[in-house]
Amino acid sequence: MNTRRVVPPVLAAVLLLAGCAPQTKPLRPLVAPKPTEGMVVYVSGGVRASRDSAWVDVEPGDTVGAAAVLRTDADGYCELQFGDTVSVRVEPETEFRCGSVALDGKAAVNGELTAGAILAKVKKLSGSDLQVRTPSAVVGVRGTAFKVSVSGNATTVTVREGTVRVAQEGTTVNVDAGRRAEMAPDAAPTTAPAATEDLEAIDAFVPSTVETADVGKLVKVLVVVEPADAEIWLGSLMVGRGTWGAVLEEGTPLTLYLKLDGYGDDHVNLPEKRGTAARIVRKLKPLAAPGAQAEPAEPAAQGASTEPAPEAAIVPAQPATAPETVPEAAQPGAASAPAAPSTIVEQPLESPPAAGVNLAFRVDPAIGNDPFFREMAALFARRVPRFSLVTGPASTNLAAPAWPRGTDLVGGMDNSTQFTYERLPQLVAAKLVQPLDSWFEWTQLAPVLVDAVRVGGRVYGVPIGGLSPILYYNKDFVREAPRAWTDITALAAEYAQKGGDALAMPSLVPFFMGMFPESRDVPLLVPGTARTALGSPQAATVYNAMREALEGSAMSIGLPQEAATALFRDRKAALLIDGPWSFGILRSVLGGSLGVARMPSWGSPGKELTPYANVLAMFVSTGVSEERAIVLRRFFAFLLEEESQLRLVDSRLAAGSPIAPARRFVGDEAARLEEKHEVVSALYRQLETARPMPRGLLADDAWRVFEEVLEGIRRQEGGEMLARMADARFLLYGLERRPLPAGARELRAVIDPAETSQGLFFRPWDEESDLRLVDADGSRGVVSIRNLRTPADRGEQSYVYLVVSHAPYRAGKAPPLRGRIEYFDEPNASLRIVYDSKDTSVRENPKAPDTWGAWKEAAFIACTGTREWKTADFPIPDSRFDRRCNGADLRIEVMSQGKVPPIRSVVLTPVR
16 A cells, blocks of 8 residues: 555645546536535545446545445545534545435434545534444444544554444444554454554544535636646645645635656646636646757646746845855864854855856745745845745655655744754654754854754754743832742742732643753653653652742642733733743733843752753755755855844844844853843843753643653652642642552542542543632632633533543443532532433434433532532432543533532442
């Protein structure tokens, strides 16, 4: 089977792309699907459908109803959309039969997979259902993301999120997120951790969002390229060879890039006019041999772009002028004394590049479209005629297999639109980026920024600037910035009395929490991974470091980024530790009250905190010739000149997102930098104690990494103290999976960590619920801060979910149970408890039999407003506990027109 092409999330709004075999007949018109049909919104390669006893090529826009059978070739795949809630991607070498479709606000889809694989995503909370039958199992889901594959008579089901129910000859297995189940005839189902490549495939599938009901607003496009093996690219993704087709929403601007070795690149701008069904034909021109005349261009077919250039230069080449004289520098590799920071110079051009050498360098749009780089490229072009930067394929979430063909430069920073540093070792291993050790004397740059682009001891990037967390303070509350962490704790008592916080810090763990153990020389993460290495000594050290830092600081930690920033912005916290990305909004709101400083020293004796830092750098493709590399080396030296680095500071300040220059300023240079702004000065000085951001999938794994740290800490004496200091999501997650002790039968989920929770746990957060700890009448409880809706006559509604982790009580095996809930009795509030039941008369959705019994009501509790802790009992005589209540077993629905009643505990006891 051919390697599958992965579609990154950035293409979600584009509707995914398509291609089918070249055709000579006109495109079939778009027809809105019936309530019993779905639509093919994306086709690539060979895909055929059975129609009128014959097999026909599938086009984007074809409808799919009952009994439709789809077959894909080794290079083919397609995406099916059923309403706006169910999406199925049919993988290469697959046969999929659509059994039945019912669309009525929700979607009920049944299908059969006889060979190959499908990826499926069902929108949560939509009530939609998808059931897939294979030779050895029946798979049923509501609101989840999963993969089903068939090999012979064996079936494998991999789940990315939610829970999938798999039935095999009377046996039912619930497959949770991150797990896979394998079924074969005459063999019991088995489960195991999911394969990484399958989880990545599910993540890469981004369902289309096209509104198929009104085809008058849609555009159907088919692109045919000659030669037939020409590559078709959208950004950094190759989406097909030879043909490509898609159903797009009106006004979706897309440009395709067409490439093939030995031929000139071309591009196609897609039509945006509604109701268009356009066939676009392009023939690439062979590159002429030296001295030969190029083949004339072939006229484009109707609907094709007529622009001749492959890409538009974002910085046009300047008229030829004599290069300015620049200082000489030592040849690469020559022995010389280390240069002083003020001696960064351009590498000389030993001889001007030959007239035929291309000096239009293709760059990533995130760099090429940046105002600073646009300006600097234009200035540099005055020194080196014919130099320009040209936008090329994007490098979003770049991995080695997706390195953009023909790209010369890729830039990187700490956001999803640019190069992500966990990929750098992949690119080095694949020999796609050049080592740049000999280009400069790297001691001239901030060491932490150079270290961020080292792999195996070699430098692979040119740092331009960097950033790190800094300390913001409100000058109306704090006259001068704290110089030591004890100054923060001194503020704690004062602000606790006022109902505010001394310090707010977001939950970007380990970006922020890492600064405490890192300052004690204990890294949270193994470099280059998202793993920790905590033996008992390290765990004890981390615990002591965090306890010392957090104890008494009145810190709000674990908050979402926006919430932490809002606390400080709204003057409910005196200080904030955050990155420079918040500077713009804070400056606009607080004006002259905003103070910025380097983070205070900590501990005794005092030691500077060690935050993580990230870097804006540029990387050079190995495909750049030596002659062109000399020009790039000179351009990078130009970017590191004193005036250029100060221009970078000004550019970022104007945009409200400051960055520290990579150049090490000394003497008068440092004084000029200090004059720019206190935030730049703080950033620059903060980099002196920072360490490079550890490589790894930090955005996705930050919580899991920190939880591993907490688990190591909890094994130490007094470890629960730290858990009590943390936010509810830290605490609750730590109480999740405690098993039932031997001989015990009572399941308990209790918020107070001093009591024992066992066999039952509160789910800390999901799309519907986000739990926080609150105090009421001297005792702690939990509430969800997520308001689902606000009816004018009913007040706010929020949900709290619980999951049974005691295996003998799952899958309908529990005896009759009596439940007891402990809640704080607020006025004008109520609680409704529902659970996963075996009662088949309970149907949330009559069209979805696999949900029979879910959401059965156990109790409705009307609060009386005594403002005391109360208990209420409720029966659960027929539990099933298959996590069919949106992935949980019980849900507490809270309605309130004032304060939300906290919940302290839920206990389930067998009825004797």
